[in-house]
Structure formats: C-alpha cells, structure tokens
Amino acid sequence: MSTPEQNAPVHTAGAAEESRPSLSALLLDPSFWADWASVVGLVGLVIVFGIAQPVFLSIANLQALLLAAAILVVLSIGQTFVVATAGIDLSLAAAVMLGAIILGLVYAAGWGIFLACVLAVLATSAVGFLNGVLITAGRIPDFVVTLGTLSGITGLGLILSGGEPTMVGSTFLLKLASGSFGPFGYPVWVAIAAVIVAHIALYHTRFGVHLLATGGQVESAGALGISTNRVKIAAYTISGFCAGIASLLLVARIGSAEPLINTSLLLNSVAAVVLGGVSLFGGRASILGPAIGALMLTALVNGLTLLSVSAFYQPLAVGAIVVLAALIMRYQK
Amino acid sequence: MSAVHHIPSSEAILACEGLSKHFGGIRAFTDVAFQARRGEVTAVIGDNGAGKSTLIRCLVGVHVPDGGEIFFDGRPRPFANPDEARKAGIETVHQNLALIDELTVAQNLFLNREIVRRIGPIALLDRKAMREQARAMLSRLSINMPSVNQRVRRLSGGQRQAISICRAAGSGAKLVVMDEPTAALGVQETANVEALIRRLREQAVSVILVSHNFDQVRRLSDQIWVMRAGRMVATVRSSETTGNELVALVTGAA
Numbered sequence: 343m344s345t346p347e348q349n350a351p352v353h354t355a356g357a358a359e360e361s362r363p364s365l366s367a368l369l370l371d372p373s374f375w376a377d378w379a380s381v382v383g384l385v386g387l388v389i390v391f392g393i394a395q396p397v398f399l400s401i402a403n404l405q406a407l408l409l410a411a412a413i414l415v416v417l418s419i420g421q422t423f424v425v426a427t428a429g430i431d432l433s434l435a436a437a438v439m440l441g442a443i444i445l446g447l448v449y450a451a452g453w454g455i456f457l458a459c460v461l462a463v464l465a466t467s468a469v470g471f472l473n474g475v476l477i478t479a480g481r482i483p484d485f486v487v488t489l490g491t492l493s494g495i496t497g498l499g500l501i502l503s504g505g506e507p508t509m510v511g512s513t514f515l516l517k518l519a520s521g522s523f524g525p526f527g528y529p530v531w532v533a534i535a536a537v538i539v540a541h542i543a544l545y546h547t548r549f550g551v552h553l554l555a556t557g558g559q560v561e562s563a564g565a566l567g568i569s570t571n572r573v574k575i576a577a578y579t580i581s582g583f584c585a586g587i588a589s590l591l592l593v594a595r596i597g598s599a600e601p602l603i604n605t606s607l608l609l610n611s612v613a614a615v616v617l618g619g620v621s622l623f624g625g626r627a628s629i630l631g632p633a634i635g636a637l638m639l640t641a642l643v644n645g646l647t648l649l650s651v652s653a654f655y656q657p658l659a660v661g662a663i664v665v666l667a668a669l670i671m672r673y674q675k
Numbered sequence: 676m677s678a679v680h681h682i683p684s685s686e687a688i689l690a691c692e693g694l695s696k697h698f699g700g701i702r703a704f705t706d707v708a709f710q711a712r713r714g715e716v717t718a719v720i721g722d723n724g725a726g727k728s729t730l731i732r733c734l735v736g737v738h739v740p741d742g743g744e745i746f747f748d749g750r751p752r753p754f755a756n757p758d759e760a761r762k763a764g765i766e767t768v769h770q771n772l773a774l775i776d777e778l779t780v781a782q783n784l785f786l787n788r789e790i791v792r793r794i795g796p797i798a799l800l801d802r803k804a805m806r807e808q809a810r811a812m813l814s815r816l817s818i819n820m821p822s823v824n825q826r827v828r829r830l831s832g833g834q835r836q837a838i839s840i841c842r843a844a845g846s847g848a849k850l851v852v853m854d855e856p857t858a859a860l861g862v863q864e865t866a867n868v869e870a871l872i873r874r875l876r877e878q879a880v881s882v883i884l885v886s887h888n889f890d891q892v893r894r895l896s897d898q899i900w901v902m903r904a905g906r907m908v909a910t911v912r913s914s915e916t917t918g919n920e921l922v923a924l925v926t927g928a929a
Contacts, residue, residue: 546799546800547797547799547800548798550800551778551800552786554775557777559773559774559776561773562773562775563775563786565757565773566787567758567761568786621777626777
C-alpha cells in the first residue's frame with residue numbers, strides 16, 4: 343500500500359505485525375488452532391481411527407461416512423447463518439421433523455413427490471421466517487422463541503401425523519438416497535452444493551457482510567442504515583430452508599416420514615458450528631468450518647462404531663469434544 | 676461578542692430556523708437558528724445539557740424536531756431518518772464510533788455501500804476494488820494503516836476514529852458532522868484527528884463539529900455557535916474571539 347510522503351502519517355501503531363507470520367509462529371499461535379479446530383480434529387480422528395481400525399479408511403466406509411454426514415452438514419450451514427447474527431435456532435431438528443411429515447402426508451395424498459418436496463421446504467422456511475419475525479418484531483430473545491417453536495411444531499407434527507409414521511415409496515427419493523454421481527452419492531452432492539452456495543452468500547454478497555455486521559454490533563450496523571431486523575429474519579429463514587432440504591434427505595434415507603425428533607441433530611448442529619470456529623457471540627463465521635465440524639462429528643460416531651464401542655459412549659465423546667473445542671475457542675483472536 | 680445574525684442562505688450548506696425539540700415535558704432546545712457555511716468548519720459549543728447533541732441529531736434526522744425548519748443546500752429538507760440525510764450528502768461520525776469490530780478496515784469503510792459486480796441476477800462483492808479504493812481513501816487523508824485487511828478490533832481508539840472520519844468523508848459527503856470526535860482519545864491521537872479535520876477542510880468538505888474543548892474549537896473552526904440552556908445565545912468568528920469570551924458565553928457570565 344502507498345502512503346504519501348508529506349504530511350505526518352496519522353497512525354503508526356500496530357504496523358508490521360500484519361506481514362505474513364512464519365509457519366512455526368503460526369503453529370505456536372493458539373488462535374491458529376482455534377480457527378482450524380475442526381480441520382485439526384478431523385485429521386486427528388482420521389489418523390487415530392485409521393490406525394486402530396484400517397477398515398475406517400476403506401473407500402466404502404469413507405463413502406458411507408460422507409453420506410451419513412450430508413444431513414448434518416446442511417443443518418450446520420443453516421445454524422451457522424443464525425449463530426452469525428448472535429442468535430441460536432433450537433427449533434432446527436423439530437423443523438426437520440415437520441418437513442418430513444408434510445412431505446409424507448402430501449405425497450400420501452397423491453399430490454406427487456415434486457409438490458410434496460416443495461411444500462415441505464416451504465413449511466420449514468415459514469417456521470424460520472416466523473422465528474425471525476417473533477425475535478425482531480416481537481423483541482423476544484432468540485432462545486425463548488425457538489424453544490417455543492420447537493415445542494409448537496413438535497405438537498403440530500404429532501397432530502398432523504397422528505403420531506404414526508408415513509411410508510414414502512417414491513422412486514425419486516429412492517434415487518436421491520441411493521444414487522451417485524462420480525465418487526459421491528447424491529446427498530453428498532446436495533451438501534457440497536449447499537456449502538458452495540452458502541460460502542458465496544456469506545463472503546461474496548452484500549447480505550453476507552451485513553449479516554456479520556448485524557451479528558458483530560447490531561446498533562452500529564443499524565446506525566449505518568443496515569436493516570438489521572430484515573437481516574435477522576433472513577438468517578432464520580435460511581435456517582428453516584436448510585431444515586427443509588435436510589428433511590428431504592432424511593425421508594429419502596429412511597424411506598418414511600416419522601414424527602420423531604432427532605435431538606442429536608440439533609445438538610450436533612450447534613456443536614459443528616462451535617467446532618467450525620464460528621463465534622457464538624456473532625459477527626464471525628465461516629461455512630467450511632462448520633461443514634468440516636459436521637464431518638468430524640460423523641467420523642467420530644462412525645469410528646467408534648467400527649471399534650465396537652457401545653453406542654452409549656458416543657454422546658459422551660461428542661460432548662467432551664465440543665467442550666474441548668469451546669475451551670480452545672477462547673484463544674481465538 | 677456579536678448577536679445571532681443571519682448569513683445569506685446561499686453560503687449555508689445546512690441551516691435551521693426556529694427549531695424546537697421537546698422530550699415529553701423536558702425542553703431540549705427552543706427556537707434555535709443556526710447556519711453552517713459551505714467549506715467551513717462550524718463548531719457548536721455549550722455546557723453539558725445545553726442541547727448541542729440533540730440539535731445535531733435533529734439536523735441529521737436521528738430525531739424529528741417539534742417545530743421549525745431545516746435547510747440543506749438552500750432547500751427545505753426535513754430528514755425523517757439518518758438514511759435520508761446520508762443520501763442527501765450528510766455523513767455523521769457517531770460518538771460511539773459506529774465500527775464493526777469483526778470486519779476489516781476495508782469492509783468497514785464500504786459497509787452498506789459495497790461495490791458489487793453484477794453477474795446476471797446475482798450481485799457479487801468486488802472485494803479487490805473495495806480494498807484498492809479503501810487504500811486510496813486512507814492515503815488521501817494521510818491515514819497510515821498497516822493493512823486494509825486488518826480487523827478493526829485490533830486498532831487503537833485514534834485509528835478507529837480516523838476510519839470513522841475517513842468513511843464519512845470518503846462517500847463524497849458534502850457535510851461531515853462530528854459529535855465530540857476526540858472525547859475518548861489521548862493527546863497524540865487527538866492531534867492526529869485534528870490534523871485529519873484540517874485535511875477535510877482543505878478538500879472543501881464542510882464540517883460541523885460539536886465539542887466542549889474551547890481550545891480545540893478555536894484551533895479548528897471558522898465559526899463558533901454557542902448554546903446555553905436550550906437556546907442559541909451567540910455566534911462568533913473563531914479568529915475574532917478569545918478563550919475567555921467563549922467561557923463567558925457558555926456559562927452566561929458575560
């Protein structure tokens with residue numbers, strides 16, 4: 343950069359340190375580990391599980407792992423947008439259930455799979471929109487609103503479905519679940535597409551900058567003319583939309599729409615966001631981080647299963663890793 | 676000391692007549708006439724609670740006045756909100772330094788006026804252009820910043836204030852309004868910001884400066900307006916006044 347020679351330079355403090363640090367300095371810097379916690383964790387797990395159980399590294403297992411991670415990756419992306427605004431979406435997993443049930447009922451009513459998928463995604467997006475409106479216009483804390491919609495749409499799902507699962511024997515969904523293109527199954531491609539679109543939205547659009555500004559300092563962002571309420575509503579709507587996509591993948595995967603909430607999906611979506619280096623206080627986010635965090639959590643469960651560790655130990659392991667990640671995160675600059 | 680006299684309005688970039696603002700039963704200021712001349716630094720001084728900040732907030736659309744008229748660039752322009760004032764060419768440097776810590780210097784300078792490239796229906800940020808223009812904006816005001824990619828969180832109070840002022844000036848604003856721009860700064864940083872305000876004036880940007888540092892006001896401004904207990908009580912040329920006279924005007928001892 344150029345600075346004019348005449349006129350005393352106004353500020354000099356903090357110069358020079360912005361030049362690129364050496365690799366060893368980087369490795370000694372705790373904030374480097376905090377920013378890359380999910381990548382470091384994933385690589386560590388792959389090495390440990392690969393040594394302990396070579397089957398873990400087989401192509402078939404890695405493909406299964408990616409397939410199993412697809413839903414969590416999509417949900418983590420949705421959660422990331424909300425957390426970036428310093429909020430949280432606790433209704434995410436319940437929205438997935440609602441989407442699945444609506445998909446099942448509309449399909450069972452004979453309206454065709456295409457309309458069923460569209461309505462499922464519309465419904466979950468509407469839930470997100472409602473969350474956003476209640477939080478901004480209603481001035482209710484995000485935690486309370488999404489806890490309320492979590493309960494509300496759980497009830498709605500039970501009422502709509504009568505508590506019974508609906509079989510969805512659609513060939514389209516069957517193909518979505520089992521088909522593949524190149525090395526990856528279709529759900530993996532859906533997740534990859536979601537990562538790319540979300541990354542562009544976050545880093546390469548005005549919306550992305552305004553989202554981070556809103557999450558960083560909401561009053562300042564507002565003072566500069568950013569309509570922070572609209573940004574927040576958009577973030578929750580995106581979260582709902584991601585829940586809808588996840589519900590399609592879920593119904594495709596299990597072949598039926600069940601009125602059950604997978605609470606581990608909600609907890610893991612928050613865990614993946616934390617592992618991905620996204621600040622829970624808002625203003626700082628990435629898409630790749632949470633996506634890799636989701637992969638890491640899936641790899642953990644997959645590896646423990648391969649090592650014949652009882653499923654009872656898996657939540658314990660996930661919990662320990664998330665708390666560890668949060669501790670490392672304190673060193674983030 | 677001179678009475679409040681009227682300057683021909685063609686010279687005024689921003690002016691008001693008979694302006695009043697009340698909050699419930701509390702009178703912020705009453706029947707205020709004020710003018711800021713084009714290309715000058717106009718200072719508004721007064722004791723705490725004299726109504727300076729509220730007056731400024733009314734002029735830039737943060738508050739809507741209860742009565743009176745506001746003229747910007749010779750035309751009546753009541754601003755309903757700060758965004759309208761900004762679009763008309765008035766930039767405000769906020770007292771609480773409205774910067775976003777987690778964004779970079781360049782992102783802050785272009786916040787809510789990002790440069791985009793259109794690819795069909797999609798508008799993508801032109802980050803390279805914003806970085807380059809951010810460097811140009813900073814160097815035009817001789818602000819030395821290690822990198823425009825640096826997060827604002829790591830900057831000092833003076834550097835942050837410099838960026839706030841740079842953002843206000845860089846938008847091609849006709850008028851930059853600053854409320855206590857050096858209130859939270861140290862001696863050296865205050866000197867730097869004062870140098871920055873002089874540079875704005877050299878570039879023919881009109882400035883309204885709210886302060887209660889009389890020495891600073893006499894150093895920087897061309898015209899000084901004095902408020903006391905919700906009224907505009909006097910206006911003087913900075914070159915024709917003394918610190919003692921300003922103290923007398925502000926306290927009402929004269």
